[in-house]
Each structure stands twice: as structure tokens, then as C-alpha cells.
Amino acid sequence: MASRTVSRLTVAALCAVTAAALLAVGAAPASAAAPDAQANGGGFRTVAASEGLTADSPAARALAVHLRTPANTLCTGTWTHAVSTVQFQRSPGGTLAWSFKLSNTAKAALGPAVTVTMPYSYVNGRAINPPYHPHTEPNWYNFHGSLNSYQFIGGGGGGTIQTGSKVTFYWFLKGSKPNTAADRYITCQIPTPGSA
């Protein structure tokens, strides 16, 4: 049985405008062998400073992963991988929440700080505005996120996640070590609310 409590406090906060960090990297072949067909994939990459990342290749790759990977596994529990461990839970109210923690291998490969982004995400075959804003933090941090309502990219509205829907999350990690990067992707099926 879920319990909900709320505490209130008025905080005198001031604001300022900061520039959003933009990540521009070049892609190189992943060291992992043909992970695209997996629902739980990813790999380590190198970033060549002279290469620009064309939006097409990773986007097409991510969409292909989403389209051809069956969502046979619920977005619950722990998803381990050489790059990171992801844990999912859907709240009783319907929000799908996750944690994202780098593996020791990834920490060593990427360096003491990492920028985690989510350039692509999909619901039932269509790209949505990814639900993760880039965060640059020490490599031991938990890079968490959630999804409930979403908007399709390119118009056509959006919606709220529904039990049984197929989703794909594609993370891209830029390391503080020169020319290091990794990616991670998961395709899974939205579980019923209250599933862990």
C-alpha cells in the first residue's frame, strides 16, 4: 500500500539564466558486438574531435533498435550492462521512474566526470521529446529520470504512457577523459502502475 505525505515550505529563491550545455561529439564504432538487436544494450565509443556527429546515423540506429526490438520485458527491476545499471519502477500514479548508475568499467573508461544525455527516446514506434536534460556530474552519481506524459517530435500531439506500451530510452555519455564516450539503450514494455 502506498503512502503519500507532503510537506510545504516557501523558499526565497533567486534565479538566473544559464546557458544550456550542448554536447557535440563524433561517433565511432562501438566496441560491443552487434548490440542493436538487444533490448538491453550499449557500448563504449571513442570521440574524434575532428568528427561532427551527424544527427542521422545515431538517430536512425536508435529508431532501428526501437522498431526491431520486441518489448518482451517489462520496464521493472534491474537492467545490468557493462556501461551502466538501470533500475525501473512505475509508481501507483503511473509515472515510470528510473535510476542510472555507471558501472566500474564505465567509470574507469570515461573518467571522473561524465555528461549524461538522452538524445533519443521512443513510444510505440514514434520519437518523443526525450525526457532527460543533460547533466554533468561525478561518475558515481545517480542520473535519474522519469516518464509519464510525452510529446511526439514533429507534431502530432502526445499522450500519457499506457500499460503495455513499448518504449526505448537511448542514453549517450561523454566522458571527461579525452575522446571517451559510451551509449546505452533499453527497450521495454510499460508495466502496470505500482510495478517494481
Add this chain to the structure above:
Amino acid sequence: MHDDGKQRIRILDGRHELTVHALTMTTEAFTVAYSVTPPLPDDVPPVPPAAPPLFLWLEAVDDLGNQYTDYGGAHGLSTDGLRTEGSVSGRPAIAAEAACLTVRMVFLRGASEQACEFSLPLSDKG
């Protein structure tokens, strides 16, 4: 970024204290920086394998009724090991006409969902 006066909120059955440090805004999002003392259990190694993970997300609404959704975040143990430091983002950008933003941070662990709520005045935003 401006300091907010280090005001504090008891969270997670009163066992932890959340301090809201600052609100920053961009043209597409906003981010709340915070710390938690003592640190969140999941941030202090070793984390028992059987312990249910703690999930966190943000919900927000301004005084005009505009709603904002979670845009992810990150938190971890401070270098001195005394607190959790983190930030959590929301989207879209806060409406220019809004004067106040009410933020709700939701903590989900197992079957227990708890939230804390605080209001951030926006009158001085640029």
C-alpha cells in the same frame, strides 16, 4: 545562480533534511539544485542489494497554472561524504509572466511515495 538562503525541508519521514540552494533557468528548462543531509541511503556505499531503490522526480506548477514535467536529474554523495548533492530539472521553460513556481519533489521507494513541496518566487528573474 543566486543563493536562496539555505532554507530546509524535512523529507522521508523526517529522517533527512533537504536544502534548496538555487533555481536556474534556460530557454528550454529549469533546474533546482539541492542537498540532502544526512545523505540519501542509496548514495552511501555499500548499498545493500536487497534494499529497494529510491526514485526521484519533479513536478511543478506556476501561479498562472502552467504545469511543468520532470526533465531528469542527478544526485550523489558529496566529496566529503556528509551529504547528497543533486539537481533536478523541469520543462518547458518557466513562463515569462509567472511570479512563483511551486515545485514538488517526489520520492518513491518500494510502495512508499512521499513528496515535499516548496515555492520559489520568480519576481526577480531576468
